[in-house]
Amino acid sequence: MIDKVYCAGVKPEMEGKRVKLAGWVYRKREVGKKVFIVLRDSSGIIQTVFDEELGGEAYALAKKVGIESSVIIEGTIKADPRAPNGVEVQADRIEVIQNVDAFPITKDASEEFLLDVRHLHLRSPKVAAIMKVKGTMMQAAREWLLQDGWYEVFPPILVTGAVEGGATLFKLNYFDRTAYLSQSAQLYLEAAIFGLEKVWSLTPSFRAEKSRTRRHLTEFWHLELEAAWMDLRDIMKVEEELVSYMVQRTLELRKNEIELYRKDLTTLKNTVPPFPRISYDEAIDILQSKGVNIEWGDDMGADEERILTEEFESPFFVYGYPKHIKAFYMKEDPSDPRKVLAADMLAPEGYGEVIGGSQREDDYNKLVQRILDEGMKPEDYQWYLDLRKYGSVPHSGFGLGLERLVAWVLKLDHVRWATLFPRTPSRLYP
Ligand SMILES: NC(=O)C[C@H]([NH3+])C(=O)NS(=O)(=O)OC[C@H]1O[C@@H](n2cnc3c(N)ncnc32)[C@H](O)[C@@H]1O
Numbered sequence: 425m426i427d428k429v430y431c432a433g434v435k436p437e438m439e440g441k442r443v444k445l446a447g448w449v450y451r452k453r454e455v456g457k458k459v460f461i462v463l464r465d466s467s468g469i470i471q472t473v474f475d476e477e478l479g480g481e482a483y484a485l486a487k488k489v490g491i492e493s494s495v496i497i498e499g500t501i502k503a504d505p506r507a508p509n510g511v512e513v514q515a516d517r518i519e520v521i522q523n524v525d526a527f528p529i530t531k532d533a534s535e536e537f538l539l540d541v542r543h544l545h546l547r548s549p550k551v552a553a554i555m556k557v558k559g560t561m562m563q564a565a566r567e568w569l570l571q572d573g574w575y576e577v578f579p580p581i582l583v584t585g586a587v588e589g590g591a592t593l594f595k596l597n598y599f600d601r602t603a604y605l606s607q608s609a610q611l612y613l614e615a616a617i618f619g620l621e622k623v624w625s626l627t628p629s630f631r632a633e634k635s636r637t638r639r640h641l642t643e644f645w646h647l648e649l650e651a652a653w654m655d656l657r658d659i660m661k662v663e664e665e666l667v668s669y670m671v672q673r674t675l676e677l678r679k680n681e682i683e684l685y686r687k688d689l690t691t692l693k694n695t696v697p698p699f700p701r702i703s704y705d706e707a708i709d710i711l712q713s714k715g716v717n718i719e720w721g722d723d724m725g726a727d728e729e730r731i732l733t734e735e736f737e738s739p740f741f742v743y744g745y746p747k748h749i750k751a752f753y754m755k756e757d758p759s760d761p762r763k764v765l766a767a768d769m770l771a772p773e774g775y776g777e778v779i780g781g782s783q784r785e786d787d788y789n790k791l792v793q794r795i796l797d798e799g800m801k802p803e804d805y806q807w808y809l810d811l812r813k814y815g816s817v818p819h820s821g822f823g824l825g826l827e828r829l830v831a832w833v834l835k836l837d838h839v840r841w842a843t844l845f846p847r848t849p850s851r852l853y854p
C-alpha cells in the first residue's frame with residue numbers, strides 16, 4: 425500500500441508539510457496559468473493546485489487528465505479559506521495511473537441510466553455516503569446485540585418451503601428436487617433458540633414481488649432476531665432498544681453523511697424508547713377518521729401506512745392484527761381469537777413498515793391447524809413442527825428490512841438507492 429494521506433486527513437494546521445495523495449479526479453478547472461484538481465478518495469475531497477510557474481511537467485500532465493482519472497499527487501499543504509475545508513495542496517508532482525477521457529456519467533444523467541451504470545455510480549461521494557450509513561447502522565446493531573447477549577448464526581439460503589406465502593417464492597432446480605431462495609431465516613432461527621436462546625442473523629432474503637413500489641426489492645438484507653421465553657411485549661422492547669441504538673449511534677458517527685440527505689433530524693432524535701404503540705383497531709379508526717376507505721379486517725398497504733405515519737414524529741408500533749391477514753406461524757391472541765400476537769414497526773415521514781414481528785404459535789396441534797387453514801401441507805413443515813414436540817417454549821422474533829430503515833434515515837425516495845446493486849422485477853443487471 426502506498427504511504428498516502430487521506431483527503432480528509434489534510435488540515436489547515438498542517439500548513440507547510442509535504443503530502444502524498446492517491447485518488448480520482450473529481451472536479452477540474454483551469455484559471456489563467458493554474459489548474460485546480462479536486463481529488464476524491466474514500467474519505468472526501470481536497471483541492472490541489474498546479475501552477476505553471478511552480479512545475480511545468482506536473483502542470484502539463486494536470487492539464488490533460490480527465491474526470492475520474494486515477495492519480496497520485498504530491499505537494500505542499502497551504503491553508504486557504506477559499507478552498508473546500510479551508511485547505512489545499514500546492515502540487516508539484518502528479519502520476520497518472522489511468523487517464524479517463526470520457527467518464528460516462530454526466531450531470532444530466534437519468535435515474536435509470538445511473539442504475540444501468542451502478543458499478544460506476546457507486547464511487548459518487550453521495551452514493552458512497554449511503555453505503556457508509558448502512559454499514560454504520562449494522563456496526564451499531566452488532567454492538568448492541570453483542571452487549572445484550574445475542575448469538576449470531578448463519579442460516580441457509582437454499583430452502584424447501586415458504587415462510588411468508590408461496591406467491592413470492594423464487595423457485596430453483598436443486599439437482600433432482602425443487603428448492604427456493606429464502607424469504608426469511610425465521611424458521612431456522614426458531615430451531616437455533618433451543619440451544620442458544622437468543623439468536624440473530626443478517627441474510628439476503630428474496631421475494632418474487634411483482635409490486636413495483638418504492639419499498640420493495642426482490643433481494644434485500646434482512647436482520648432477524650429470535651428469542652426463547654419472550655412474548656410479544658418482550659420482543660417489541662428489544663426492537664425499540666435495538667433500532668434506537670442503531671439510529672442514535674449512526675447519528676453520532678455519520679451525521680455529515682446523513683445531512684447530505686436530510687437537514688431536519690427531529691424524527692431521528694425522537695427515536696428513543698419507548699416508541700408509541702397503537703392497536704390495529706385504533707389504526708383503522710384513525711384511517712377512517714381521515715377519510716380512508718378501509719374496514720376492520722382489511723390489510724394496510726403502503727398508502728394507508730403513509731397516512732398513518734402522519735400522526736407520529738418517531739417510529740411506532742401497530743399491534744394486534746387480524747389473524748387472516750397474517751402468517752401461519754403467528755400465535756393466536758388468547759383474548760381475541762380473531763387476532764394474532766403480531767406487531768409491525770412503522771417509520772414516520774411516510775415510510776411505513778420497517779419491521780414485521782410476532783410471538784410464534786408454540787402449540788403443535790394449533791400450528792398444524794394454522795398450516796392446514798393456510799392451504800399448506802404439514803408434511804412440508806415436519807422439521808419445523810418437530811420444534812413443537814420436543815420441549816416447545818413461548819418464543820418471539822422479528823425481521824427488520826435494512827434498506828427500508830436506511831431509506832427512512834436518509835429520506836431516500838426508493839429503497840433501491842439503499843443497496844449496492846438493487847434487484848427489482850425489472851432490474852437484474854449489473
Ligand atoms: N423473522 C421474522 O419474524 C420475519 C418474518 N418472517 C418476515 O419475513 N416478515 S416480513 O415479511 O414482514 O418482512 C420483515 C421485514 O422485511 C422487510 N421486507 C419485506 N419484504 C421486503 C421487500 N420485498 N423489499 C424490501 N424489504 C422487505 C420489511 O422491512 C419487513 O418489515
Ligand SMILES: [Mg+2]
Binds near residue numbers: 768777779780
Ligand atoms: Mg410484514
